[in-house]
Amino acid sequence: MSHLTPSYQAFADIGDDEIEQIRAFNRFYTNRIGVLDRAFMETPYTLTEARVIYELAAHGTTSASRLTEELSLDPAYLSRMLKSFSDAGLLETMRDPADGRGRLLQLTLRGRGVATDLAQRSRQRIVALLEPITENGRRDLGAAMASVQTLLSGDTPAPVTIRPHQIGDMGMVISSQAKAYAETYGWNGEYEALVAEICAAFIRNFDPARERCWIAERNGTFLGSIFLVKGSTEDTAKLRLLHVDAAARGHGLGSKLVNECIGFARDCGYRRLELWTNDILSAARRIYVAAGFTLEKEEAHHSFGKDLNGQTWALDLTAATAGVTPPA
Amino acid sequence: MSHLTPSYQAFADIGDDEIEQIRAFNRFYTNRIGVLDRAFMETPYTLTEARVIYELAAHGTTSASRLTEELSLDPAYLSRMLKSFSDAGLLETMRDPADGRGRLLQLTLRGRGVATDLAQRSRQRIVALLEPITENGRRDLGAAMASVQTLLSGDTPAPVTIRPHQIGDMGMVISSQAKAYAETYGWNGEYEALVAEICAAFIRNFDPARERCWIAERNGTFLGSIFLVKGSTEDTAKLRLLHVDAAARGHGLGSKLVNECIGFARDCGYRRLELWTNDILSAARRIYVAAGFTLEKEEAHHSFGKDLNGQTWALDLTAATAGVTPPA
DNA sequence: GCAATTTAATTGACTGAGTCAAGTATTTTC
DNA sequence: GAAAATACTTGACTCAGTCAATTAAATTGC
Numbered sequence: 001m002s003h004l005t006p007s008y009q010a011f012a013d014i015g016d017d018e019i020e021q022i023r024a025f026n027r028f029y030t031n032r033i034g035v036l037d038r039a040f041m042e043t044p045y046t047l048t049e050a051r052v053i054y055e056l057a058a059h060g061t062t063s064a065s066r067l068t069e070e071l072s073l074d075p076a077y078l079s080r081m082l083k084s085f086s087d088a089g090l091l092e093t094m095r096d097p098a099d100g101r102g103r104l105l106q107l108t109l110r111g112r113g114v115a116t117d118l119a120q121r122s123r124q125r126i127v128a129l130l131e132p133i134t135e136n137g138r139r140d141l142g143a144a145m146a147s148v149q150t151l152l153s154g155d156t157p158a159p160v161t162i163r164p165h166q167i168g169d170m171g172m173v174i175s176s177q178a179k180a181y182a183e184t185y186g187w188n189g190e191y192e193a194l195v196a197e198i199c200a201a202f203i204r205n206f207d208p209a210r211e212r213c214w215i216a217e218r219n220g221t222f223l224g225s226i227f228l229v230k231g232s233t234e235d236t237a238k239l240r241l242l243h244v245d246a247a248a249r250g251h252g253l254g255s256k257l258v259n260e261c262i263g264f265a266r267d268c269g270y271r272r273l274e275l276w277t278n279d280i281l282s283a284a285r286r287i288y289v290a291a292g293f294t295l296e297k298e299e300a301h302h303s304f305g306k307d308l309n310g311q312t313w314a315l316d317l318t319a320a321t322a323g324v325t326p327p328a
Numbered sequence: 329m330s331h332l333t334p335s336y337q338a339f340a341d342i343g344d345d346e347i348e349q350i351r352a353f354n355r356f357y358t359n360r361i362g363v364l365d366r367a368f369m370e371t372p373y374t375l376t377e378a379r380v381i382y383e384l385a386a387h388g389t390t391s392a393s394r395l396t397e398e399l400s401l402d403p404a405y406l407s408r409m410l411k412s413f414s415d416a417g418l419l420e421t422m423r424d425p426a427d428g429r430g431r432l433l434q435l436t437l438r439g440r441g442v443a444t445d446l447a448q449r450s451r452q453r454i455v456a457l458l459e460p461i462t463e464n465g466r467r468d469l470g471a472a473m474a475s476v477q478t479l480l481s482g483d484t485p486a487p488v489t490i491r492p493h494q495i496g497d498m499g500m501v502i503s504s505q506a507k508a509y510a511e512t513y514g515w516n517g518e519y520e521a522l523v524a525e526i527c528a529a530f531i532r533n534f535d536p537a538r539e540r541c542w543i544a545e546r547n548g549t550f551l552g553s554i555f556l557v558k559g560s561t562e563d564t565a566k567l568r569l570l571h572v573d574a575a576a577r578g579h580g581l582g583s584k585l586v587n588e589c590i591g592f593a594r595d596c597g598y599r600r601l602e603l604w605t606n607d608i609l610s611a612a613r614r615i616y617v618a619a620g621f622t623l624e625k626e627e628a629h630h631s632f633g634k635d636l637n638g639q640t641w642a643l644d645l646t647a648a649t650a651g652v653t654p655p656a
Numbered sequence: 657g658c659a660a661t662t663t664a665a666t667t668g669a670c671t672g673a674g675t676c677a678a679g680t681a682t683t684t685t686c
Numbered sequence: 687g688a689a690a691a692t693a694c695t696t697g698a699c700t701c702a703g704t705c706a707a708t709t710a711a712a713t714t715g716c
Contacts, residue, residue, distance in 0.1 A: 018466060019454045025473040028481065029357060046702070065664055077703055079666055101664040101711040126347045133479055138346060141479045144472040145353040151461055151469045153356070168507035170520050174527075175499020182495040189531045192498050196528035199502075203521035247462075374673070393693055405674055407695055429682040429693040662713070668706090675700075684691070 043118065048073065050118050052081060056091070056107050057115035063102045090114055160223060160253060162260060165213035170199035172215075172222040177243045185280060187304035194304075198240060202227060210237075210268050214260050216244070216253055223248040226257040228265055231274055237265045239275040242284055254287045262291060266317050273317055279309040288313050371446065376401065378446050380409060384419070384435050385443035391430045418442055474547075486547045488581060490588060493541035493553075498527040500543075500550040505571045513608060515632035522632075526568060530555060538565075538596050542588050544572070544581055551576040554585040556593055559602055565593045567603040570612055582615045590619060594645050601645055607637040616641050 045053065051071055056062065064082060068075045082105065085091040090111030096102040107115060130138055178192035202213065207230065216224040224244035231238045239261050244254045265273050275293070277284055297312040373381065379399055384390065392410060396403045410433065413419040418439030424430040435443060458466055478486075506520035530541065535558065544552040552572035559566045567589050572582045593601050603621070605612055625640040 018458065018470060019451055021470050021473065022454050022458070023450070025477060028477050048702070074704060075665065076667075099712070103665075122351070123347055126350050129480065130346065130350070137479050140475055142346060142349050144475040144479070145349065147468055147472040148476060149353060149356050151465050151472070152457065167510040167517055167520055168503045170524055171499045171501070171503020171506060173499070174502060174524065175496045178499060179496035189495055189534075192495055193528040193531035196498055196502065196524045196531070200521040200524035200528065203517045203524070206517075376673075402675060403694065404696075427683070431694075664711080667708075671704075680695075682693080
């Protein structure tokens with residue numbers, strides 16, 4: 001598959017329904033909501049004029065060139081518009097003492113009145129739009145708009161943060177792992193039950209000094225987790241429940257979590273870090289190997305509705321090399 | 329507060345930052361993305377012309393009046409546009425045999441070529457826009473656009489569905505309840521652990537014939553849950569983990585879940601339905617009372633970091649009145 | 657220090673997109 | 687069969703904006 005013309009591949013990834021959805025949204029938005037900024041119908045000002053008035057009100061004093069740049073307007077167009085504002089008594093201009101070519105622009109009292117009126121109208125339009133929506137709906141709307149904006153603007157999205165667990169996180173750990181392993185490997189509910197039991201036990205027996213759970217998230221969206229819990233002996237710790245959501249893979253988050261865990265284990269004075277996994281989880285294994293873990297034991301078992309090969313890996317925390325960040 | 333001028337109240341509910349966000353989104357969208365539909369820059373057609381061509385292509389044969397209506401165009405404008413299309417050989421017209429006033433419009437082969445070319449260009453614009461976004465990002469974008477659209481259009485949102493549990497649901501139950509009770513009543517992680525244990529046990533011992541879990545969701549968003557599990561005796565069932573997310577309250581979802589549960593319990597042949605709750609959960613209590621439950625036992629306990637009053641409620645399933653839907 | 661270039665603003669001529677009002681041909685209604 | 691409605695067309699116009707040329711001042715290069 002992937003050896004075929006990659007550009008076509010990239011195209012083929014984007015479905016017609018996705019495209020149709022964008023087009024539908026675009027139509028919807030420009031028709032129904034794009035009117036928002038044309039909230040000047042009951043005023044003698046056009047959209048662009050209103051934008052210029054806003055801008056003039058925002059800066060106390062500006063120059064025409066600055067406006068053309070900020071609003072990307074044609075200087076000719078702007079010039080005429082400013083003249084009409086002057087004629088209407090909305091604007092005062094004076095030669096710039098520092099640069100005789102330019103003029104300084106400032107709204108008159110009347111102009112500022114028009115500016116606040118326009119702002120008020122636009123505000124009211126939006127209020128009218130938002131009013132029928134519940135508070136929750138408005139919150140969701142804000143979130144949805146923000147996410148459309150960040151996604152489309154190609155801005156670097158909010159960074160991934162790693163933090164200790166809070167109330168509600170265990171459920172996310174359980175849900176995301178159960179779903180992921182069900183989808184990828186066909187594991188059944190047994191796995192969800194196991195994770196739930198581990199998480200419940202973690203909370204019940206939590207010793208903050210010697211145990212920890214790290215949650216990776218971006219913008220409040222759960223991305224992954226790792227746990228460090230006490231092991232069978234005083235100087236042995238256990239790494240558990242490493243998981244990174246599909247959405248966040250390929251950026252070294254797994255390694256980061258593992259190293260976080262190793263660092264804390266070492267700080268706690270543990271001498272040995274163990275973990276149990278299954279051989280089919282190759283992505284995780286690569287991380288463990290890179291971090292210096294070695295395979296200690298392997299045994300077949302039937303769990304989660306599948307025949308699996310359980311593996312016990314261990315890391316000597318007293319060795320200097322443990323937890324080396326793998327090459328990016 | 330609320331006795332003050334209610335219209336002002338309604339206004340005051342909507343924060344300046346909310347309004348500013350909408351305006352910001354509007355600016356962003358119209359500037360960066362609104363260009364989408366102007367994806368015809370390299371063609372001699374304007375946006376409106378392109379819209380007309382799309383529409384002509386969509387219907388095999390139409391009339392001008394239908395187009396003016398569908399695209400809400402000025403008939404004069406459209407008339408001239410159609411004439412120019414005819415002149416350019418994109419369009420054939422003929423008198424409507426059924427109505428001599430009207431003319432039937434049909435794209436020529438050449439016109440259809442232009443139509444597909446325009447569609448292709450618009451498609452490519454969108455592909456170019458989506459290409460740098462990851463697959464997950466595109467999914468999120470679609471979801472975010474859909475939610476902006478439904479929220480703003482005031483359309484009735486997707487209906488709430490109630491379905492049996494699937495893999496991954498237990499985590500959502502745990503997370504949403506733990507968060508909700510922590511926020512509302514300050515309960516600590518003990519509660520999350522308890523719910524996790526209950527959920528884990530539910531999966532482990534699940535008897536599909538006599539037990540069930542219902543999940544309420546809308547558009548794949550988790551909204552609430554209820555469980556029915558076997559009780560202490562053969563003919564006693566236990567209702568557990570009733571919860572409705574704050575986002576979905578006030579629409580009778582809780583009652584619906586309880587009635588679902590009661591109905592199933594009765595179908596299974598249970599004669600008695602018990603539940604354990606705490607007196608501070610008054611919203612839930614109202615539902616239980618409405619469904620016919622009676623308080624059987626009450627005892628103080630210290631759990632989840634708080635002093636609480638546990639209550640045991642029971643419902644005689646052999647009585648005819650059990651599970652009456654409360655008045656809306 | 658001064659010619660050449662750049663920048664700021666203005667003016668004139670123009671276009672593209674769309675609106676409004678009036679008119680023609682046909683059909684529907686009563 | 688007259689009056690009203692519908693389907694379209696035409697002419698005159700406006701609004702928003704563009705392009706090119708011009709004027710005046712400021713900056714740069716040598």
